[in-house]
Amino acid sequence: MALSEIEIIEGCKKADKRAQQALFEKYSKRLLGICMRYCQSKDEAEDVLQDGLVKIFFNINQYKGDGSFEGWMKRIIVNTALNNYKSNLKRYYHSDLEDAASEIVSEVNLNDIFEVKDLLNIIQSLPTGYRMVFNMYAIEGYNHKEIGELLNISEGTSKSQLSRARQLLQQKVAELQGEKVAICEINK
Amino acid sequence: MKQNYEIDEIYRKAFNDFQEEEPSRLTWAALSEKIVYKRWLGINFSKFSYRVATWSIATIIIVGVGLTTYFVANQDKETKNITNLSQNSSNLSKNQSTQTSDIKQNKELNSQSTASTPNNDFDNSKNSTNKVGTINSNQTSEKTTNNPSNQVAYKNKNELSITSTKSKNKVDNFEVIKKEMLNSEDSYEIKSAVVQTDIEKPIPFKNEKTQINSGNIDSTVVVNEIKTNNSSDNNIKKKINTDSTVGVISAKQLPNQNSKKSAYRNFAVSLFAGSSYIDKTFGSTAGNEHYTAFRLHNEAPINTLALGAEISYRFNRLVLQSGLNYTQFGENINYEIMNVTDTKSINIPIIEPIYNQDTAVIGWDTIGWIDFKDTTLALKQYNRNNRFDYLEIPLLAGYQFGKKRLIFEVSTGLSFGFLVNAKGVILNTKENDVYEINSKNDFPMNKNIYNFVFRFKFAYRINENWNIYLQPNIKYNLNSAFSKDFPINQKYNSSGFNFGVSFDL
Numbered sequence: 001m002a003l004s005e006i007e008i009i010e011g012c013k014k015a016d017k018r019a020q021q022a023l024f025e026k027y028s029k030r031l032l033g034i035c036m037r038y039c040q041s042k043d044e045a046e047d048v049l050q051d052g053l054v055k056i057f058f059n060i061n062q063y064k065g066d067g068s069f070e071g072w073m074k075r076i077i078v079n080t081a082l083n084n085y086k087s088n089l090k091r092y093y094h095s096d097l098e099d100a101a102s103e104i105v106s107e108v109n110l111n112d113i114f115e116v117k118d119l120l121n122i123i124q125s126l127p128t129g130y131r132m133v134f135n136m137y138a139i140e141g142y143n144h145k146e147i148g149e150l151l152n153i154s155e156g157t158s159k160s161q162l163s164r165a166r167q168l169l170q171q172k173v174a175e176l177q178g179e180k181v182a183i184c185e186i187n188k
Numbered sequence: 189m190k191q192n193y194e195i196d197e198i199y200r201k202a203f204n205d206f207q208e209e210e211p212s213r214l215t216w217a218a219l220s221e222k223i224v225y226k227r228w229l230g231i232n233f234s235k236f237s238y239r240v241a242t243w244s245i246a247t248i249i250i251v252g253v254g255l256t257t258y259f260v261a262n263q264d265k266e267t268k269n270i271t272n273l274s275q276n277s278s279n280l281s282k283n284q285s286t287q288t289s290d291i292k293q294n295k296e297l298n299s300q301s302t303a304s305t306p307n308n309d310f311d312n313s314k315n316s317t318n319k320v321g322t323i324n325s326n327q328t329s330e331k332t333t334n335n336p337s338n339q340v341a342y343k344n345k346n347e348l349s350i351t352s353t354k355s356k357n358k359v360d361n362f363e364v365i366k367k368e369m370l371n372s373e374d375s376y377e378i379k380s381a382v383v384q385t386d387i388e389k390p391i392p393f394k395n396e397k398t399q400i401n402s403g404n405i406d407s408t409v410v411v412n413e414i415k416t417n418n419s420s421d422n423n424i425k426k427k428i429n430t431d432s433t434v435g436v437i438s439a440k441q442l443p444n445q446n447s448k449k450s451a452y453r454n455f456a457v458s459l460f461a462g463s464s465y466i467d468k469t470f471g472s473t474a475g476n477e478h479y480t481a482f483r484l485h486n487e488a489p490i491n492t493l494a495l496g497a498e499i500s501y502r503f504n505r506l507v508l509q510s511g512l513n514y515t516q517f518g519e520n521i522n523y524e525i526m527n528v529t530d531t532k533s534i535n536i537p538i539i540e541p542i543y544n545q546d547t548a549v550i551g552w553d554t555i556g557w558i559d560f561k562d563t564t565l566a567l568k569q570y571n572r573n574n575r576f577d578y579l580e581i582p583l584l585a586g587y588q589f590g591k592k593r594l595i596f597e598v599s600t601g602l603s604f605g606f607l608v609n610a611k612g613v614i615l616n617t618k619e620n621d622v623y624e625i626n627s628k629n630d631f632p633m634n635k636n637i638y639n640f641v642f643r644f645k646f647a648y649r650i651n652e653n654w655n656i657y658l659q660p661n662i663k664y665n666l667n668s669a670f671s672k673d674f675p676i677n678q679k680y681n682s683s684g685f686n687f688g689v690s691f692d693l
Contacts, residue, residue, distance in 0.1 A: 015477050017220065024216050032208035046214045054222050058485045061478045061619050062526045116202045123199070138196040139203055169195050 002026075005069055012060045020057055027070065028053070031077050037135050038081035040124055052080035078140055082150055085132055122172045129153075130165035137162050256598065454502045458511075460659065460688030462494045466517050471668065471677025479617055479676065486523050490573070492516035494686060498582070507586040507597060515605065517669060517680040518574040523615060523622070526567050570622060574612025576633070576669065578605035582641055595655070597645035603663070605637040617675055632674035640664045647690070659686040 003011065003022045011019020031052065035045035055076050063072050123131055132151060136142040137158070142150070144158040151158070467489040470480040498511030536558045542551040586599025610633050613622040623631055640663065647657035665679035 013478055015223075015481060020220070020223065021216050024219060028211055028214070029207040029209065030205075032211055033203065033206040036208050037203060042208075043213065045208075046211050049211065050214050050219060050222060053219060054485075057223050058482055059524070061482065116206055119199060119202045120206075134199075139200055166195050169199075173195060173198065 009060065009063065009069060012057060015057075023056070024053060027073060030070070031073060034074060034077050035081055036120055037123055037139065038078070038085065038132065040128070044084075048081050048084045049077070051084070052077040055080060078136070079150075082132070082136075085128060086152070118176055119173075122169060122176065125172070126165055126168055130161050130168065133158050133161040134165035134169070455693040456500050456502065456655075456690045457693065458496075458498050458500065458657075458688050458690035460494075460496050460498075460657075460686040462659070462661075462684050462686030462688075464492050464494045464515070464661075464663075464682040464684030466490050466492055466519070466680055466682050468517075468519065468669075468678055468680045471679065476617060476676060479615070479619060482619060483615060487519040487521045490518055490520055491684075492518070492575075492682075494682075494684060496582075496686070496688075500690075502588065505588045507584075507588055507599060509584040509586065509599060509601075510582060513580040513582055513603065515578045515580050515663075515682070517576045517578065517665075517682070518612060520573050521570060521613065521615075523570040523613075524567060525570070525615070525620060525622075570613055572613050574614070574625075575610070576607060576612070577609040578637065579608050580605040580639070584641060584643070586643075586645075593649040595645070595647040595649065595657075597647065598643070599645070600640075600642045602666075603639045603641050605639060607633060607635045607637070614670075632670040634667070634669055634671045637669060638666050640666055653692045655690045655692070657688050657690065659688060660684070661686060 003019060008019050008023045008026065012023055028049065032045060032049050035048045036042065039045040039048060056073055059076070063069060123134070126134065133147055136147050144155045147158040148155045494513065494515055496511060496513035498509055500507050500509040537554045538556040538558060539552045539554050541549040542553050544550045580603040582601060582603035584599045584601035586597050589596045607628045610625050610628045610630065612625050614625065614632060615622050625633060628635060641661065643659055643661040645657050645659045647655045649655050662681070662683045664681045668677045669680055670676060670678050
């Protein structure tokens with residue numbers, strides 16, 4: 001019988017293996033989805049997920065029930081991804097901001113349905129710094145001050161990188177949109 | 189700018205509840221191995237591997253102690269057998285009705301020795317007729333020439349041999365295979381020497397009158413004590429002690445020795461410095477499993493300096509040691525703890541409009557209150573080094589083996605430690621704050637600890653007085669490093685190497 005969230009939390013607080021396994025099975029996919037946005041590959045994302053889960057197991061007593069448990073775990077996973085990014089800063093390829101910038105494309109129609117996988121591929125193709133800032137600002141909801149503190153960059157840099165990230169994403173999403181339209185017309 | 193927000197919205201919606209496929213590499217089995225059960229000597233152990241490692245180490249220690257005991261017991265047995273054999277040899281020669289002129293010479297030598305050194309513990313003139321041979325050096329240099337007998341004496345006698353001086357009671361081909369060092373050019377002391385023949389058969393004692401012929405002496409003969417001492421003679425001849433008399437030894441003139449100094453020769457002082465790897469274990473963790481797991485995960489073992497000055501007293505092969513040691517325990521911590529920094533209660537009124545008869549709102553009425561608690565949480569990070577300094581008094585007993593210049597010693601005992609300085613932070617058991625420790629008096633430090641100590645020592649004798657040594661050692665707290673008021677029983681352990689020098693007084 002599947003354990004409830006409360007049973008999982010209480011079990012994990014007692015280092016009960018059955019509860020830990022239940023947590024892994026219940027949340028690993030969702031948490032891996034977060035890691036995928038911050039990492040360039042699935043292998044790297046799984047490494048981050050592993051580290052994050054170990055942190056969750058060892059720090060679960062700090063979760064006092066304030067807010068959702070999943071939100072608490074997500075925050076740990078995001079922090080782990082950020083630590084991973086910071087520890088691998090030298091390894092990541094940093095493209096020049098000017099080179100990365102491109103013209104602002106036309107509006108994207110929100111009614112178009114994009115495959116999440118496509119969007120994931122696009123965001124993974126961003127330069128790492130852009131990807132971090134965009135994820136944190138647009139999806140996680142951090143403000144520029146917080147992003148600056150967490151990534152050890154200035155607020156201005158955060159804003160600038162977000163802007164460039166958006167430009168690149170729009171461009172790539174528009175290209176994807178064009179491809180989809182073309183495919184649809186061919187099918188007609 | 190509109191499109192910027194649209195792209196944010198696209199991603200926010202797409203990833204709001206996004207679930208990736210199953211992890212391909214990361215499985216529960218792999219992850220559970222990463223959830224550390226114990227950390228020991230800097231290695232993370234799962235529950236299973238920790239048990240395997242613990243039992244392996246216990247087995248190694250038990251086998252090691254067993255082999256050492258067996259070795260020591262066999263050595264003692266061998267020495268005992270050898271002594272008996274040499275006694276037999278003495279008794280046999282004692283029964284010889286006729287002594288050759290060589291024996292007479294020996295008697296004469298022994299008489300001289302007794303006369304010249306009345307305080308010699310090893311002198312025993314009444315057994316002088318038991319001598320069947322002489323102990324000589326294999327070295328051919330520095331031979332003394334004014335010896336009245338055929339016996340010879342040498343300095344630096346590293347390879348002594350015994351040769352018979354009697355034709356009918358020959359004891360040939362003896363070789364000293366074990367003895368303690370002869371260091372000085374002017375004096376020497378042999379406390380224990382073992383002589384061995386190259387023939388394996390037992391002594392063929394058919395009756396008391398059986399003569400020992402060349403080639404009939406078996407196995408080993410021990411010379412328990414050979415000691416030279418000061419004398420007014422230029423050349424003195426000392427017999428070996430009566431229990432194992434097989435011959436006499438001649439020695440060159442010895443300088444006068446201070447008898448008081450000689451009495452203290454069993455004392456030695458030593459200084460050492462070394463490095464110790466400090467880790468810890470927790471005692472009963474019932475109810476605090478998460479606390480201990482959290483600390484083990486977020487605290488790292490350290491290497492610290494160990495210093496010491498000790499004095500040891502040696503009698504036979506037993507050694508007693510004490511002195512003053514400096515030890516540092518501690519760990520490096522890296523906590524991230526969430527704690528409540530502020531809680532505010534906010535009461536929000538529930539109000540309803542008050543209507544007049546025309547249903548027009550003429551006012552508002554408070555009909556109740558809603559309580560909200562606004563809690564401010566802060567993530568605090570502690571990246572600190574805990575260091576607890578102790579002065580310790582060890583009380584150890586040991587056993588020493590030796591061969592030529594190499595000495596091996598194993599010792600164990602207790603050490604009593606007094607906390608002299610403390611600095612660091614310790615997580616409280618609620619896991620929401622830390623105890624700041626800035627002095628030895630701060631909670632939760634325990635000012636006194638006592639430890640179990642186990643040491644090996646590999647020493648090399650440089651000369652008569654000086655030794656250098658390498659000393660692997662382990663030490664375990666026997667009581668908690670924290671006071672009884674602190675619910676966690678924490679014991680440090682250390683393993684390391686000391687390098688030292690000792691001086692025989």
